[in-house]
Amino acid sequence: MKTNDFATIAQQYRVIFFDAYGVIKNAHGLIDGVADTFQFLREHQIEFFVLTNDASRGPAELANAYHKRGLTAIDAGKIISSGMLAREYLLYKVKQGTLAFLGTQASAHYIEAIGLKTISIKDVDLSDSEEISALVLLDDEGFDWNNDINKAINLLRRRNIPVIVANTDERYPVSQDHVAIAIGAVADMIERVVGKTFIRFGKPDSQMFHFAYEHMLQTVHVRKDQILMVGDTLTTDIIGGNKFGIDTMLVLSGNTQPEKARLLIRTTGIIPNFICNSIALR
Amino acid sequence: MKTNDFATIAQQYRVIFFDAYGVIKNAHGLIDGVADTFQFLREHQIEFFVLTNDASRGPAELANAYHKRGLTAIDAGKIISSGMLAREYLLYKVKQGTLAFLGTQASAHYIEAIGLKTISIKDVDLSDSEEISALVLLDDEGFDWNNDINKAINLLRRRNIPVIVANTDERYPVSQDHVAIAIGAVADMIERVVGKTFIRFGKPDSQMFHFAYEHMLQTVHVRKDQILMVGDTLTTDIIGGNKFGIDTMLVLSGNTQPEKARLLIRTTGIIPNFICNSIALR
């Protein structure tokens, strides 16, 4: 399949939004050649941001993970996560009480930084739950699925509180050969069982792109037609970028297998402006 | 709300199909007065069968649970479970290999009785799974949700095998105040994550009613218009019975709250022929 050259395309834009998983890193670590790519962007004064469906940690911890692998170009200010949107929602709309959460303590830590009190669902006493003002689904780890998912359901039967899903992904790769269910799929199951409407943050929802755009405007002033979204997944990165009104590039280094890309574009009707093998320079 | 008298209605039929949970028993044990009801049926020579979405045990064990509570009228031959349909499917369509299952050993025991080999998903070795010929979802207990649900997903990525859901219920009551997620909801989550089409057994699917009807014809010869389906849930018992072409009665002793029954019938368009408070005689 004929693909575009990343560097040639990149130079037509002033800002690039990158998805993280499948674009910059994968189950083995950094994708080959990405360090050179970020060097190239710096030399050509192309600004960038990383848009990631991740609420397991705050931006500082996410950036630190890149640094440890030798990619120093991505600092906390460059990262926009679905967890940041969830946190903003809680700041504006919940304000008080205690947040029950499904996730690790690390994922709750970032939420607590805005002054809200949190409690892991496993520590909730259902018979004394009047203080709980919202339920937040942060991460698929850090709780006992056998007990705590049912506990979340029974909490929602007792208390009519908003439920915030801070990562809408259904699954994620844990190695070359294995995937794991992400908290977004657990959220779908709970939502259907309780029959309520949850509030979700993360690509493909356009709020993710608006948040990134507004965040970006604090440092860079660009129009939408000067931004390119680069992602490996049609149903999140590409449809989301398209709907937001920016150009989009599908890379074949992650979720979308090269031999199936054209067929998928044809069957879904989700059409990127460009297709590249990866963001590595040739 | 004006309701019908169970005994008066019952005498118009030769056979009654009963749902189990919310009709005959609930979280506290037998529903008040049901022993008298089954005595009444016997005196009036009204035949009955229990149709239950349950694959946690075989009919003998299910009957035994009634006997222990003092209800001796319900023996194994009177019980039609979704597990029986799943077993019949496996008998006709799988025939060989090993069945991986999510559920308790007790739930697998009933399947093994037809000569198929089973293995709990927790004991499956993914790197040596060629022998596995189907995945069966039997019960929400007996496995570690954190590990084994992901293991089921990775098995389905390796092996293109049929997946059988032996109980389609999404939740069940564990006490007056608590519910738990049933294996049907777990099945929905897994199906969506892997993107495949599972085979489901249980009400409201009409196969459950056909199976019961054919099973019944071995001992009783009746026409469909001589059968009444009695259940506490519009979306399983009543719509299923209606579609199968038999008369239906909604009882208010379980899932459907008396004050909401009329509204629910109106909003869903699922219309029973009769409404009774319970199957207890007045």
Next chain:
Amino acid sequence: MKTNDFATIAQQYRVIFFDAYGVIKNAHGLIDGVADTFQFLREHQIEFFVLTNDASRGPAELANAYHKRGLTAIDAGKIISSGMLAREYLLYKVKQGTLAFLGTQASAHYIEAIGLKTISIKDVDLSDSEEISALVLLDDEGFDWNNDINKAINLLRRRNIPVIVANTDERYPVSQDHVAIAIGAVADMIERVVGKTFIRFGKPDSQMFHFAYEHMLQTVHVRKDQILMVGDTLTTDIIGGNKFGIDTMLVLSGNTQPEKARLLIRTTGIIPNFICNSIALR
């Protein structure tokens, strides 16, 4: 792709269930060679039935269409249509009043034969609709979509009556290059807008297979493992046959393109026992 030989497979069974469209006929008429196939079946004393999602006409009219094209082997007694199931439902469950319908007069004619009165939705007076006891969706033709779909919706807001969908197909081919929306897709739209639960008849629902099986037992006595279902669509013919517990054959003469068959089987997990190019003898 390696495929099986129809004749070789067919001889292993005593009865074959055929889907109609894409198996026996297509937009151009009869599929090449099917006349010889039915001659072959007769010579080998293999019984057959045609299972079709069609409520546009009764079996006699459907059979007549084959006769006109020179295929005389298929008479009315060989045809099982979803319209027959809808008619049986109405006979058992509605019994009286007037049936409003969406479809042609020809489609209503078959329903009227059981003694029920019908009225096209276009002739319904919404302010005088107390007589209407059910709404039946029969065919995509015979009414004015701009007016009559809204009229059906407003009827369902006034009258809490059962809604029967006599053909669940979403679309059908009208020529080599064109498809048209079938009444099943219109039913889905109306159901979602009114928020009620409709009663659907047609493959892949197992009721279609039970009905055919029971119908067949009037003339032939066979076990399920002596029956083969042959169809061109994984999501109706094959999954339906599998769930009913009979062997299944996918043919590549209709909906399923030969080059995509293996991929579709792999991604859907719907697995036929056999794959043949068509039912034509080689």
Next chain:
Amino acid sequence: MKTNDFATIAQQYRVIFFDAYGVIKNAHGLIDGVADTFQFLREHQIEFFVLTNDASRGPAELANAYHKRGLTAIDAGKIISSGMLAREYLLYKVKQGTLAFLGTQASAHYIEAIGLKTISIKDVDLSDSEEISALVLLDDEGFDWNNDINKAINLLRRRNIPVIVANTDERYPVSQDHVAIAIGAVADMIERVVGKTFIRFGKPDSQMFHFAYEHMLQTVHVRKDQILMVGDTLTTDIIGGNKFGIDTMLVLSGNTQPEKARLLIRTTGIIPNFICNSIALR
């Protein structure tokens, strides 16, 4: 049910976003007392905008409809419609070619103002459709449903082009007793039949709120906690406002019946900050 007083609540905010239908107007014309309400807002220097899922006309024509009924406070600059978002998308992402549309000529007129060429689906020649660069679903009127919906489907089988749904509503009231299917429900049907992913604009999607907010910032500078969203529908106005992070008020003058409001809030988990009978001053 205890409700709040609109005027008391309104004075706590600097800007109010109003839904149109069921809040300002209904099937009979303006809702009683709204003229006084807009006078009150002006006197108290409370800014307002109207957020409406409507792509049938441009803002000038929508404003004109209020003027004709005597409400002069709402001019074109106060109206944010889902059609405006669709137009912005087309401006950024389509740029060239001809837009096929389902809707009236009036609805297309507003799109043409940005320099794009349009063609009603009824005038499209499927055998010569290479020029068509997108399909836009604008309004439920202006086309022949029997022919043109199928034509749209066949166009999408030939051309892999983006499909834009400019109004996601499923239905709308045409009189006290009648509703009609809106283009959003037709879009859902077409999307399912063709199996592609469409791009939708309109509440509850947060893009509608972002667009309104950015539009508003051109004239008024306020923080999110100074804005109140007022609507009659939990599933569009209230969940959308909540997710965007602003306070919300449910009014009982439209879709949500007063006697069901509390039950609906409880069952959906969509919780407004306030409930008022209407926006009329007491």
